Amino acid sequence: MGFLDSLKAKLAPAKEKVSDLAQQHEGKIEHGLSKAAKAVDSKTKGKYSSQIESGTGKAKQALDRIAHKGDGPGGTGGTGTGTTPPPPPPAAG
Numbered sequence: 170m171g172f173l174d175s176l177k178a179k180l181a182p183a184k185e186k187v188s189d190l191a192q193q194h195e196g197k198i199e200h201g202l203s204k205a206a207k208a209v210d211s212k213t214k215g216k217y218s219s220q221i222e223s224g225t226g227k228a229k230q231a232l233d234r235i236a237h238k239g240d241g242p243g244g245t246g247g248t249g250t251g252t253t254p255p256p257p258p259p260a261a262g
Contacts, residue, residue: 187235188235188236188238191232191235191236192236192237195232195233195236198232199229199232202225202228202229202232203225206221206222206224206225209221
């Protein structure tokens with residue numbers, strides 16, 4: 170068994186725990202991401218809105234992949250097909 174195989178075996182329980190926690194708290198995490206995006210967008214006066222929106226969307230997609238990893242054929246894949254894109258953060262006014 171090589172070093173990487175050993176490392177993967179040791180990290181497997183942690184990976185399951187992260188997935189379970191992400192699934193339990195998915196709504197809170199998404200709310201936090203949206204709130205952080207809104208705060209950053211406000212502080213930058215909308216200058217980086219498209220980048221913030223893109224980063225927030227990617228973070229939410231990653232969260233979805235982690236939280237629903239074991240849910241069957243649609244849970245992984247990473248292509249984003251079959252999923253609704255996340256809503257953009259509210260515009261700073």
